[in-house]
Amino acid sequence: MVNNPAPASMLYLKIGKISIPVHPVATHFPNALLPTAALFFFCYIAAKIAGLGIADNLEIASFYCLIVAVLSVPVAYWAGYYDWQVKYRGAKAPIFITKARYGIIMIVLGVVSVAQHILVPQTTVLTSPWLWLYAAMMLGQVGIAGLLGHLGGKLVYLH
Amino acid sequence: MKQRLKQLQEKYEILSIVIPKEEDLYRLYSGLNGRVQSETAKKLTAHLAAEKLSHKKMLEDFLEEVKAEMDDINKQLGKG
Numbered sequence: 001m002v003n004n005p006a007p008a009s010m011l012y013l014k015i016g017k018i019s020i021p022v023h024p025v026a027t028h029f030p031n032a033l034l035p036t037a038a039l040f041f042f043c044y045i046a047a048k049i050a051g052l053g054i055a056d057n058l059e060i061a062s063f064y065c066l067i068v069a070v071l072s073v074p075v076a077y078w079a080g081y082y083d084w085q086v087k088y089r090g091a092k093a094p095i096f097i098t099k100a101r102y103g104i105i106m107i108v109l110g111v112v113s114v115a116q117h118i119l120v121p122q123t124t125v126l127t128s129p130w131l132w133l134y135a136a137m138m139l140g141q142v143g144i145a146g147l148l149g150h151l152g153g154k155l156v157y158l159h
Numbered sequence: 160m161k162q163r164l165k166q167l168q169e170k171y172e173i174l175s176i177v178i179p180k181e182e183d184l185y186r187l188y189s190g191l192n193g194r195v196q197s198e199t200a201k202k203l204t205a206h207l208a209a210e211k212l213s214h215k216k217m218l219e220d221f222l223e224e225v226k227a228e229m230d231d232i233n234k235q236l237g238k239g
Contacts, residue, residue, distance in 0.1 A: 088176070091172075094172060094173055158176065
């Protein structure tokens with residue numbers, strides 16, 4: 001058998017005999033939870049306008065989804081950075097640079113939107129511009145998650 | 160010259176992505192080589208693993224050429 005000169009491929013979390021690749025797992029949290037958070041938030045707006053009692057529950061569900069997504073993004077970013085440095089040897093190709101830049105924007109948007117929700121009570125008031133700023137930041141994160149997922153798919157499936 | 164640099168950057172990106180794929184396949188065939196029982200399957204997986212390593216070497220050489228040309232152009236453009 002020929003010896004393999006290649007370095008370790010990517011970051012894994014080892015639990016017993018199971019090796020879990022960190023980046024692909026971590027990225028699925030924001031990719032799933034951010035659209036869910038946005039969906040619940042727009043359902044909250046619709047329910048609030050319609051005067052439905054479920055509205056506040058939708059808003060709370062949206063915020064909890066957002067918190068878990070925002071917490072998972074730095075983990076995904078760190079694991080992705082590790083994989084870039086090890087598996088792809090830190091190649092300064094546009095696809096990696098784009099992913100790194102938009103990842104930082106996503107972290108900032110996530111932290112700012114959660115902080116706004118905690119610190120600005122008007123965030124959930126329909127007539128307040130804070131609500132639309134919060135919604136815009138959430139949609140921005142959904143868009144970036146989609147872009148980063150698309151670029152990640154290009155790396156994995158070479159399409 | 161900028162057009163050539165763009166072409167080289169595209170090549171650099173493709174090679175940066177494809178080389179680790181060859182490594183992944185090398186690991187796959189090496190792993191299988193250690194697990195299969197039949198002599199034929201052992202020979203086949205060893206052959207495929209060696210092929211992957213040779214592809215990797217070829218692509219790495221190509222990558223070095225692309226990087227060298229990119230560096231030259233960047234120097235001429237005053238970026239390097």
